[in-house]
Amino acid sequence: MGQDLTVSVDAMGGDAGPGIVVAALARSAVRHPDVRFLLHGDEVQLKPLFARRAKLLNKVEIRHSPEQVRMDEKPSQVLRRGRNTSMWRAIEAVQARQAQVAVSAGNTGVLMAMAIFQLRTLDGINRPAIAALWPTRLGQSVVLDVGANIETDAQQLVDFAVMGETFARAILGLERPTIGLLNVGAEELKGHEAVRGAAQILRTVNLPIEFCGFVEGDDIAEGTVDVVVTDGFTGNVALKTAEGTAKLVVGFLRSSLRRSFLGRVGGLLASGALKALRRRLDPRASNGGIFLGLNGIVVKSHGGTDSMGFASALDMAIDMARADVIARIVADRAVLTRASNPPAAAAGTGAA
Amino acid sequence: MGQDLTVSVDAMGGDAGPGIVVAALARSAVRHPDVRFLLHGDEVQLKPLFARRAKLLNKVEIRHSPEQVRMDEKPSQVLRRGRNTSMWRAIEAVQARQAQVAVSAGNTGVLMAMAIFQLRTLDGINRPAIAALWPTRLGQSVVLDVGANIETDAQQLVDFAVMGETFARAILGLERPTIGLLNVGAEELKGHEAVRGAAQILRTVNLPIEFCGFVEGDDIAEGTVDVVVTDGFTGNVALKTAEGTAKLVVGFLRSSLRRSFLGRVGGLLASGALKALRRRLDPRASNGGIFLGLNGIVVKSHGGTDSMGFASALDMAIDMARADVIARIVADRAVLTRASNPPAAAAGTGAA
Numbered sequence: 001m002g003q004d005l006t007v008s009v010d011a012m013g014g015d016a017g018p019g020i021v022v023a024a025l026a027r028s029a030v031r032h033p034d035v036r037f038l039l040h041g042d043e044v045q046l047k048p049l050f051a052r053r054a055k056l057l058n059k060v061e062i063r064h065s066p067e068q069v070r071m072d073e074k075p076s077q078v079l080r081r082g083r084n085t086s087m088w089r090a091i092e093a094v095q096a097r098q099a100q101v102a103v104s105a106g107n108t109g110v111l112m113a114m115a116i117f118q119l120r121t122l123d124g125i126n127r128p129a130i131a132a133l134w135p136t137r138l139g140q141s142v143v144l145d146v147g148a149n150i151e152t153d154a155q156q157l158v159d160f161a162v163m164g165e166t167f168a169r170a171i172l173g174l175e176r177p178t179i180g181l182l183n184v185g186a187e188e189l190k191g192h193e194a195v196r197g198a199a200q201i202l203r204t205v206n207l208p209i210e211f212c213g214f215v216e217g218d219d220i221a222e223g224t225v226d227v228v229v230t231d232g233f234t235g236n237v238a239l240k241t242a243e244g245t246a247k248l249v250v251g252f253l254r255s256s257l258r259r260s261f262l263g264r265v266g267g268l269l270a271s272g273a274l275k276a277l278r279r280r281l282d283p284r285a286s287n288g289g290i291f292l293g294l295n296g297i298v299v300k301s302h303g304g305t306d307s308m309g310f311a312s313a314l315d316m317a318i319d320m321a322r323a324d325v326i327a328r329i330v331a332d333r334a335v336l337t338r339a340s341n342p343p344a345a346a347a348g349t350g351a352a
Numbered sequence: 353m354g355q356d357l358t359v360s361v362d363a364m365g366g367d368a369g370p371g372i373v374v375a376a377l378a379r380s381a382v383r384h385p386d387v388r389f390l391l392h393g394d395e396v397q398l399k400p401l402f403a404r405r406a407k408l409l410n411k412v413e414i415r416h417s418p419e420q421v422r423m424d425e426k427p428s429q430v431l432r433r434g435r436n437t438s439m440w441r442a443i444e445a446v447q448a449r450q451a452q453v454a455v456s457a458g459n460t461g462v463l464m465a466m467a468i469f470q471l472r473t474l475d476g477i478n479r480p481a482i483a484a485l486w487p488t489r490l491g492q493s494v495v496l497d498v499g500a501n502i503e504t505d506a507q508q509l510v511d512f513a514v515m516g517e518t519f520a521r522a523i524l525g526l527e528r529p530t531i532g533l534l535n536v537g538a539e540e541l542k543g544h545e546a547v548r549g550a551a552q553i554l555r556t557v558n559l560p561i562e563f564c565g566f567v568e569g570d571d572i573a574e575g576t577v578d579v580v581v582t583d584g585f586t587g588n589v590a591l592k593t594a595e596g597t598a599k600l601v602v603g604f605l606r607s608s609l610r611r612s613f614l615g616r617v618g619g620l621l622a623s624g625a626l627k628a629l630r631r632r633l634d635p636r637a638s639n640g641g642i643f644l645g646l647n648g649i650v651v652k653s654h655g656g657t658d659s660m661g662f663a664s665a666l667d668m669a670i671d672m673a674r675a676d677v678i679a680r681i682v683a684d685r686a687v688l689t690r691a692s693n694p695p696a697a698a699a700g701t702g703a704a
Contacts, residue, residue, distance in 0.1 A: 135600070136600070137600055137603060147536055150536065150542075150543060150544045151544050182589060184499060184502065184584070184585055184588040184589065190502075191502060191585070192502045192503050192585060216588075216589070216592050217588070217589040217590065217591065217592025217593035217594075217595070217596060218592040218593065218595050218596030218599070219596070220593055220596060221593070221596035221597050221599065221600040222596055222600075230589075232536070233536055233543070233544060233586065234585065234586055234589050236536040236568075236569070237534060237536065237568070237569040237582075237586050237589070237590050238569065238589050238590060238593045239569065240568050240569025240570040241569035241570065241572055241573070241590045241593050241594050241597075242569075242593050242594070242596075242597040243569070243570050244569060244570030244571070244572060244573035244574055244594075245573050245593075245594040245597040245598055245601075246597055246600075246601050247570070247573065248487070248488070248489055248573040248574075248598075249597075249598050249601040249602065249629075250601065251489060252629050253605065253625075253626075253629050256625040256626065256628045256629045257622055257625045259625060259628070260624060260625060262621045262622060262624060262625070263621075263622045263624060263625035265618075265621050265622075266617075266618040266619065266620070266621030266622025266623075266625065267618065267622055267625070268618070269614045269615075269617050269618030269621065270608075270609055270614060270615045270617075270618025270619055270622065271618075272612060272614060272615060273605075273608040273609045273611060273612060273614070273615035273618065273619075274605075274608065276608045276611070277601075277604050277605050277608045
C-alpha cells in the first residue's frame with residue numbers, strides 16, 4: 001500500500017524452468033497486490049509465458065539476461081563469467097536498491113558466493129547463515145545455519161543466535177523468542193568447543209535475548225525453543241534427516257493402510273484427514289532458505305519445487321522485506337557489541 | 353546348543369529399576385533357551401523378583417553388588433568409587449571372560465568410561481563408536497557414531513567404516529554391505545576436512561569394502577547405503593532429530609484423524625494398520641546402542657525403556673556375541689592395515 005516493495009526474481013533458477021516461476025508470480029501478485037517484481041531471465045522464453053497474463057505484466061518488469069547459472073557449476077567458475085546470468089542480475093538489483101529482496105531457485109553455492117560478492121556481509125559478520133522455518137508440535141521454529149558454514153566458531157554461533165532471534169521476531173511475530181544451541185546433551189560438559197564457547201558467551205554477556213541453553217535433536221520438532229542455533233554441517237544433516245524421516249513415516253503409513261481391506265476402507269474415509277496431514281508436512285509450505293547476515297535479503301527456493309513452493313519462497317521474501325530484518329539485525333548486533341563490552345572480538349575465544 | 357553363551361546384565365541401570373530387567377530376562381530366556389545370564393545388582397531387590405520365576409533361576413546367576421551408578425553422575429566421579437557398582441561388575445565379567453557381552457540401561461557416559469577402562473580399545477582404535485540400527489524404507493541400516501566421539505578425524509571415520517561394515521555383515525547378514533559417509537552434499541568439494549580426508553582414504557586404499565562416497569541426511573531413511581558413517585555429534589543430532597520427527601508426524605496424524613467424524617471412523621477401521629505403523633516405528637524394537645572398538649561387546653539400552661525394549665537390547669547383544677563381531681573387526685582391520693600399506697597412520701593426514 002504505497003510501500004513500493006519490489007522483489008527481484010531469478011526466472012531461470014529452478015529445475016523446472018521459468019514456467020513455474022511465472023505461475024508463482026501470478027499467485028503472489030494476487031496475495032500481495034502492492035508488490036512489484038523484476039524478473040531476470042531469457043526474454044525469448046519469458047515473454048510467451050505472459051501471453052495469457054497481460055495484467056500481470058503491469059506488475060512485472062522483464063529484464064533480459066543472456067546467460068544462466070547451471071546446477072553443477074562451481075562458485076569459482078561462475079564468479080568470473082557470471083555477470084550476464086539471471087542470478088547475478090537478480091542480486092544486482094538488490095545491491096542497486098532497485099529491489100528490497102532477491103529470490104532464486106538456483107545453485108545454492110553459487111547464489112551464496114554471488115550474494116556475498118555483491119551485497120557484502122554485515123559489519124562484523126564473517127559469513128552469512130542460511131535460516132529455515134521448521135514445522136514443530138507448537139507451530140514453527142527457526143533453525144540456522146542449515147548449510148552455509150561447514151565449520152563455525154563460538155562467535156559465529158553467537159552471531160547466528162542474534163540473527164535468528166531477530167528473524168523470529170520479524171517473521172514469526174514473537175515478542176521474545178527463545179534461543180537454544182543444538183548439542184548432544186543438556187549438560188554443561190558436553191559438546192565441542194564451539195558450542196560450549198557460544199553458550200558461555202550467551203550466558204555471560206548481558207544480551208537482550210532469551211537464551212535457554214542447550215537443546216537436542218528431538219527438541220527441534222518438539223518446539224522446545226523458537227530458534228535453534230547450530231553449524232551449517234549439523235543443521236543441514238538434521239534438516240535432511242527430518243525430511244527423510246517424515247517421508248519414511250508417511251510411506252510406512254501408506255503401505256500399512258494398503259495391506260488390509262479395513263485399512264483401505266479406513267484410509268478412504270479418513271482421506272480428508274490424511275490430506276490435512278500431507279498439507280501439514282508439505283515441504284513446499286515452508287520452502288525457502290533465507291541468507292542472513294548480508295547487506296540485503298536473498299531467499300533460496302528449493303530447486304525442485306513447483307509454482308506453489310516458489311510462491312511460498314516469494315511470500316517469505318516479502319515478509320522479510322516488510323519486516324526490515326536487515327535493519328533490525330544491525331541494531332541488535334550493535335546492542336550485542338555494546339553489551340559484550342570492551343571489544344566483542346575478545347569474547348570469541350570462548351573460555352572453558 | 354552347547355555354545356555356552358553368557359550375557360552379563362546390569363540389573364540396576366534403567367530408570368524403571370530391576371523389575372523390567374528381570375521381565376526382559378524372562379522373555380529372552382524363552383527366545384534363547386541356550387543362553388545363560390549373570391545378573392548384577394542388589395540381591396535384596398532382585399531375589400523377590402524371581403519368587404514366581406523359579407525356573408528362570410536355572411539360567412540366571414544373581415551376583416550381588418552393593419552400589420549403583422546414578423544417571424546424573426560424571427564418569428570421572430564414578431571411575432574412582434565405582435568398582436562396587438552393578439555396572440562395573442557387569443563389564444568386569446566380560447573382561448574376566450565369564451561372559452561374552454554386557455548389557456546396561458545406565459548412564460551412557462559412565463558406561464563408556466568403564467568399558468574403555470576395563471576392556472581397553474582394540475589395537476589402533478582411539479575411541480570406540482556407538483552404533484545404532486536405523487529403520488529405513490528398505491529394512492534397517494547401521495549408523496555410527498551416534499554419540500561417543502564429539503570430534504573425529506579422518507582416520508577415526510575410516511575405523512568407523514570398517515567396524516560398521518563388519519557389524520552390518522554380522523547383524524544384518526549382508527554379504528557385502530555398502531558404506532556411505534554422511535555429508536552435506538554429494539560433491540567432492542563439500543564437507544569439512546575429516547569427511548573429505550576419510551573419503552580420500554576409503555577411495556584410494558584398496559579395502560575389501562564397498563564404499564559408495566558421500567550420502568546426505570535424507571539418504572539414511574531412504575536406505576541408500578547399509579552403513580552410514582559420521583562423527584558422534586552429527587550422528588547423535590541426526591538420530592534424535594529423526595526420533596523427534598517420527599513422533600511429530602504420528603502426532604500430526606492422530607490430531608488430523610481426531611478432527612473430523614469421518615477421520616475418527618476411518619481411524620477406527622484402520623486401527624490395525626495404524627498399530628502396524630506404530631510397531632514399525634517403535635523405538636523399543638531397535639533399542640540398543642552397541643559400543644564398537646573394544647576388546648569385548650557392550651550394549652547400551654535406552655534408560656527409559658520397558659521390558660520389551662530391554663529384551664531387544666538383549667537380543668542384539670546375543671546376536672553380536674554369536675556373530676563374534678570383535679574377532680571379525682580385528683581381522684578386517686588387519687586387512688585394512690596391510691592394504692593401506694606402508695604405515696596406516698600416514699594416511700591419517702587426509703590430503704585434499
